[in-house]
Amino acid sequence: MRKLLLLTAVTLAACTAETSAAPVEGGPPQPIPIHGVTPGHKCSTAATDKFIGHAGTSRNGRAIKRASRAAVLRWAPPGYMLTMDYREDRVTVYLGPDRKITKINCG
Structure with a gap:
């Protein structure tokens, strides 16, 4: 029983969250990136409307990603479930069902 409690305590201690990464030489510890945030990439659809109605090709996908300044591109075919x-x-x-782009948004 005592070994089981010790094993449980050690296992739980290993699961504690870190609040910062290793310090940069000569500076304070750097914060750990938050899920969904890539430094220097904040999506904006201001320049993506011109792609509506065009084919959903990898070439257009790359252009949309570049125009929106996003780090991640996600395709959403009809009926596809998204998080x-x-x-x-x-x-x-x-x-759309014809594989043409119907909507573009951030998030």
């Missing part, structure tokens, strides 16, 4: 987590570094491209 509802919001990521400010992700652009989502919705496709």
Whole structure:
């Protein structure tokens, strides 16, 4: 019983969360990146409307990703289930049944 309690305590101690990464030489510890945030990438759909109605090709996907300044591109074909987590570094491209782009949004 005592060994089991000791094993449980050690296992739980290993699961504690770190709040910062290793310090940069000569500076304070750097914060751990938050899920859904890529430094330097914040999605904006201001320049992506021109792709609506175009084919959902990898070439257009790369252009949308570049135009939106997103780090992550996600395709959403018709009937495809998506997670509802919001990521400010992700652009989502919705496709119609004809594989044409119907909507583009961030998140």
